Amino acid sequence: MLTIANLTKIFNRGTPNEKTALTGVELSVGRGDFVTMIGGNGAGKSTLLNCVAGVYPIDAGEISIDGVSVNRWSEYRRARFLGRVFQDPMMGTAADMTIEENLALANRRGKRRTLRWGITSGERARYCKMLAALDLGLESRVTSKAGLLSGGQRQALTLVMAILQTPKLLLLDEHTAALDPKTAEKVLALTDEFIQTDNLTTMMVTHNMRHALTYGNRLLMMYEGRVIVDVKGEDKRRLKVDDLLGLFERASGQRLENDRMLLS
């Protein structure tokens, strides 16, 4: 589904602030894989997802989605393949537009915007049903501005927007990090439900090791712009937090003491 070969990303190239965020990343994600990604601050997780989404141009390498090389595609063109939810709940929705308008925009992802009416009555009914299934009380507020929602409600809405047109690849970048623990669990459970129902190929970044172990069928650990640990299937299922720490220390040659990763 997603193939990344020798991906290198250097920020501020040729300036004193030059920073190599990704160094020769090799990765191949199969159809229906649910990959969780962990790694310390600045390891390059967000950069990797953003390079896939086309937010930044890359310095070397090759990214292809479903066999199509998207290297030269700009962000808006790649969006037809991708569903995305961001860490910042403000990022995913248009605050001054209503909930149903946001959904209608997302329902046309990858399609040409025509002079047809922006939202049909058939869509409205469908959105109400989907929102009711979230059990967050959003179905009665479809004509409220998205900006009036709480962080958790906005992330749930963004999640629905991301999967309304089934994406080839779902990219989640710490999408529960800004939420309180209870809301985070709820949004995460929803996420997993959507992924299982539609068998979505997913890459999910998290700082919570327990989440990374509980969810998904494959786990990646990043360190200094590289993927240093990659555990799949049965091995992943048997993995414990202690094993992760050991794997990290062996792969990076570093002792894990105060890393934020320990906070799970």
Next chain:
Amino acid sequence: MPFIQSAVSLAVPAIALGLLWSVMVIGIYITYRILDIADLTVEGSITLGAAACTAVIRAGGSPAVGTILAFICGLAAGLITGTLHTKLRIPALLSGILTMIALWSVNLHVMGTANISILRMKTLFTPLANLGLSKYASWIIMGGGLALIIITALYWFFGTELGSAIRATGNNPNMVRAQGVHTDTMIIVGLMLSNGLVSLSGALIGQSQSFADIQMGMGSIVIGLASLIVGEVLFGKRHFYVRLVSVVLGAVVYRIIIAVVMELGMNPNDLKLFTAITVAAALSTPHLTAALRGSHKLKPNS
């Protein structure tokens, strides 16, 4: 009742002028409020509209053709600003200034001189005058009618898929790109539409006064912002159609305010200063009130 009579003779020309200018204010609403861009192209494109239309009329063309051509010229001006901003990555404010400055020369070329007169030639208002309507009545019907048609068309347009995407672009471009929309195109379309309307307004103004002048666009962005703010203060930010109507009413009320302060004896030379100060005060009010509240928090005893 001399008071009522003088009030009417003050208000009617102001209302008429306000309606002609309201088309420009609708254009500014699109950039300033929907796209969240302060577009200075306006100062050049309003003159461009007047210049193009009067040039057509002077050359013996029909006023309708001149007016439509003015609209198209405005679209082109918006296209240039939009391209400078999105494709060449020049900040929006500077892109507008560049087009505005360039249009100064273009407008001089279009007119041939610094001002041209079409006195006693046929304009869009002539058929109405032939029906026996007064000058101001014909402005009110033409300006008001066009404004009504335009806001109805815009109400429809901004409800379409394309229009919704433009509104969202002004709101959260990141989200719009993530939903597969090319935000550059949305910004360009918005700027084109806006400047098309501004030039259309210029064509109406030029025909109403029977001349076009290279200077006529000066300060128009500030007049537009003042009208927008007056409309929003008086009629609030409600349903989208109501907002569009309030933009038009704001343009009218602004002209009435100007007529009143002139009547009260303000020097016409001070008009732009007055408008600029009003806009500065209105734009800074939210910030100043927030700052004042903030400082109160620092002094719990006060």
